Amino acid sequence: MIAELHNEGIPLDNITVSITPTKSIWVRDYGPFFIENEGVLGIVDFNYLKIKVFRLLDNIYPSLYGLKNNIEFDFKANFALCIQGGNYMVDRQGTALVSADTLVKDNPRKTLAEMRGILQQYLGVDEVLFLASQKDDGTGHIDMYSKLVADDHVLVGQWDVEDINYQILENNTQVLLDKGYTVTRIPMLRDPDEENDTIWSYTNSLIINGTHKNIVLVPLYGVDEDVTAISIYEQVMPGYEIVGIDCRPVIDLLGAIHCTTLLRPDIESYQMIPAPNIIGCKSG
Numbered sequence: 001m002i003a004e005l006h007n008e009g010i011p012l013d014n015i016t017v018s019i020t021p022t023k024s025i026w027v028r029d030y031g032p033f034f035i036e037n038e039g040v041l042g043i044v045d046f047n048y049l050k051i052k053v054f055r056l057l058d059n060i061y062p063s064l065y066g067l068k069n070n071i072e073f074d075f076k077a078n079f080a081l082c083i084q085g086g087n088y089m090v091d092r093q094g095t096a097l098v099s100a101d102t103l104v105k106d107n108p109r110k111t112l113a114e115m116r117g118i119l120q121q122y123l124g125v126d127e128v129l130f131l132a133s134q135k136d137d138g139t140g141h142i143d144m145y146s147k148l149v150a151d152d153h154v155l156v157g158q159w160d161v162e163d164i165n166y167q168i169l170e171n172n173t174q175v176l177l178d179k180g181y182t183v184t185r186i187p188m189l190r191d192p193d194e195e196n197d198t199i200w201s202y203t204n205s206l207i208i209n210g211t212h213k214n215i216v217l218v219p220l221y222g223v224d225e226d227v228t229a230i231s232i233y234e235q236v237m238p239g240y241e242i243v244g245i246d247c248r249p250v251i252d253l254l255g256a257i258h259c260t261t262l263l264r265p266d267i268e269s270y271q272m273i274p275a276p277n278i279i280g281c282k283s284g
Contacts (some may be wrong), residue, residue: 094126138254
């Protein structure tokens with residue numbers, strides 16, 4: 001990997017490689033929930049999956065990250081709630097957006113009110129807005145059909161009217177509008193060459209507020225709608241460089257850019273920077 005960076009002429013001055021064995025590539029889901037606690041960066045380590053024995057390394061990764069990087073972490077949250085990072089978005093006004101169906105499935109003995117209280121307690125959010133999951137995207141996670149592009153602005157996928165998920169996303173859109181969010185729609189697609197109709201999501205993107213430039217990495221799939229998706233991001237995120245990445249090699253595994261990346265907050269500048277050891281995550 002370092003050789004490839006050298007070959008591309010990418011300076012390594014600000015890159016730290018730290019290898020920690022894990023079982024999967026979905027670092028967004030099992031990685032740390034970063035919080036700011038009185039001006040200090042902290043980590044909340046929720047339970048990644050209900051059946052932890054098969055994903056033990058993934059499940060304890062946030063605490064390992066905290067140990068390696070001298071960041072205070074809270075492992076007790078592992079026993080409080082099962083939630084994946086791809087099913088959680090938060091604006092800077094204290095509102096978290098979560099797909100309720102997946103949360104209920106992973107925590108059958110807890111009510112939504114109880115789970116809202118846990119998220120408020122551990123993550124410090126003021127409000128939790130529950131949306132509905134799509135029926136067949138493989139995860140039910142919120143990042144498969146929506147994206148916060150500003151504190152008051154959400155991209156929401158839009159299906160053709162005959163799709164099984166059409167009304168679900170229309171209802172979610174209305175919930176967001178009723179809460180005062182601006183909503184912009186972006187196409188939702190299915191792989192035309194697959195029998196299982198894998199969903200192609202343009203909202204599974206990554207926003208990087210860098211020290212030198214601001215970038216959005218957007219999934220592409222080699223179809224005409226790619227141009228539409230890029231254009232929508234350019235419209236709603238002026239001042240950002242929009243970079244498309246072909247995600248056909250990974251989307252069949254039911255995730256794209258957002259699912260396979262994670263950002264660490266820079267508390268001092270209130271920016272978001274790539275977590276230095278995420279680039280070195282090893283899938284075991």
